[in-house]
Amino acid sequence: MSPTFTSGKMKKMYPMVRECLKEFLDHLEVYAKDRKDINLKEMHGNYTMDVIATCAFSTKTNSHKNPNNPFTTNAKKIFAFPLHRFLLFVFMPKVLRKFFGFNFISEESVNQFFFDITKQRIDERRAKQTSNKSYNDFIQLLVDANNNKEEIYDNDNDIDESHHVNEGEEERAVEKKTLSINIGNKQMSEDEMKAQGWIFFIAGYETTATTLTFCSYELALNPHIQQRLYEEVESAVDSNGEISYEVLAKLPLLDAILSETLRLYPPVPRLDREAQTEYKVGDTGLQLYAGQTVEIPVYAIHHSEEFYPNAHKFDPDRFMPENRHKIIPYTYLPFGAGPRNCIGMRFALMEAKLGLAQIVRRYRFFRSAQTAVPLQFRPISRLLAAKEVVVGIEKR
Numbered sequence: 102m103s104p105t106f107t108s109g110k111m112k113k114m115y116p117m118v119r120e121c122l123k124e125f126l127d128h129l130e131v132y133a134k135d136r137k138d139i140n141l142k143e144m145h146g147n148y149t150m151d152v153i154a155t156c157a158f159s160t161k162t163n164s165h166k167n168p169n170n171p172f173t174t175n176a177k178k179i180f181a182f183p184l185h186r187f188l189l190f191v192f193m194p195k196v197l198r199k200f201f202g203f204n205f206i207s208e209e210s211v212n213q214f215f216f217d218i219t220k221q222r223i224d225e226r227r228a229k230q231t232s233n234k235s236y237n238d239f240i241q242l243l244v245d246a247n248n249n250k251e252e253i254y255d256n257d258n259d260i261d262e263s264h265h266v267n268e269g270e271e272e273r274a275v276e277k278k279t280l281s282i283n284i285g286n287k288q289m290s291e292d293e294m295k296a297q298g299w300i301f302f303i304a305g306y307e308t309t310a311t312t313l314t315f316c317s318y319e320l321a322l323n324p325h326i327q328q329r330l331y332e333e334v335e336s337a338v339d340s341n342g343e344i345s346y347e348v349l350a351k352l353p354l355l356d357a358i359l360s361e362t363l364r365l366y367p368p369v370p371r372l373d374r375e376a377q378t379e380y381k382v383g384d385t386g387l388q389l390y391a392g393q394t395v396e397i398p399v400y401a402i403h404h405s406e407e408f409y410p411n412a413h414k415f416d417p418d419r420f421m422p423e424n425r426h427k428i429i430p431y432t433y434l435p436f437g438a439g440p441r442n443c444i445g446m447r448f449a450l451m452e453a454k455l456g457l458a459q460i461v462r463r464y465r466f467f468r469s470a471q472t473a474v475p476l477q478f479r480p481i482s483r484l485l486a487a488k489e490v491v492v493g494i495e496k497r
């Protein structure tokens with residue numbers, strides 16, 4: 102169940118994300134008018150929670166104003182679990198999950214809450230299939246995918262974004278074929294559909310919030326880059342102060358800033374693959390055996406001087422169109438690579454770009470007395486997380 106996030110689908114979800122952003126901006130206003138400090142992880146976490154609740158479950162949360170709504174409180178119970186347990190669940194190969202007994206990461210009542218809400222929405226849609234009302238959320242995509250109504254790919258792709266650095270024509274063709282096979286040959290059971298809703302929530306909330314957090318932090322520390330971004334965004338808004346999906350996807354500096362953030366702070370710092378059969382790795386002399394795990398040290402690759410000179414410097418120019426060709430394929434892996442790469446990549450980038458662009462238009466992040474430099478990281482190996490990320494915010 103992969104080809105959910107085509108550009109066409111993104112465009113349809115765009116207004117829903119924009120709606121969540123309005124609430125976020127209103128909330129930031131309270132802090133910005135008094136030049137207060139903000140806890141970036143909490144603020145961005147509320148935004149990504151609202152987005153995933155709206156786009157995946159058609160549930161309105163407004164976590165900024167109403168932190169006690171049932172969706173948010175249940176979600177917070179999941180995230181109260183140690184982060185490593187999450188990531189173990191989401192990214193651990195199935196066979197290891199079974200071995201360690203990780204079926205679900207949180208208490209049964211919480212799992213049930215999310216299963217019930219997914220089932221309720223699926224039932225509603227099935228009942229309404231005969232009516233003309235159309236939905237653009239993730240649940241609808243699941244229902245369509247199951248009815249083989251889902252479009253596999255659209256022509257309106259955003260190949261110019263930096264995250265396509267690992268994808269050549271050949272790979273996209275392989276990916277397309279793989280995805281078509283999944284959809285064409287397989288009907289999802291209701292349990293699988295419920296599990297998809299659940300995985301989406303877990304995989305999409307934390308990673309995107311973390312990305313926005315590190316990005317805002319770097320902008321606070323690099324006011325000249327923040328100013329360049331402001332100028333780029335200002336030149337792109339229409340007379341209503343809005344940015345269309347197409348324009349947003351193609352802003353080079355915005356794309357470069359997020360790409361450089363994901364290079365310096367990859368939310369998933371290490372990937373795993375498990376060999377299905379015996380395999381010789383090219384002419385390296387390396388031999389893999391069935392069942393063997395291969396670890397890909399994403400964080401170390403992203404911080405290697407060999408691939409990224411001055412690797413510890415935040416330098417978005419590396420990803421500007423005139424320099425991007427210098428990046429060696431497979432040395433930039435924030436979303437993984439190959440047929441099991443992140444299926445939420447386009448969605449995450451759209452959500453993060455829109456949030457960042459509209460925040461920077463109105464407000465300025467700055468380094469305050471509470472801003473930790475350098476950041477202190479939590480000692481977790483599966484997900485990159487800083488202890489506390491605080492910056493000041495003011496109105497432009």
Ligand code: HEM
Pocket residue numbers: 192300301302304305306308309312367368369372373434435436437438439440441442443444445446448449450
């Ligand atoms: C900046 C945000 C995000 C980052 C950095 C990220 C990163 C990743 C990475 C590294 C993987 C493993 C890929 C591999 O092994 O090659 C992954 C898998 C996955 N991601 Fe994301 N992700 C993000 C946002 C999202 C969002 C928003 C969603 C859903 C709405 C999502 C859904 C998934 C799913 C379902 C998988 C499992 C795919 C599979 O096993 O086939 N992710 N993600």
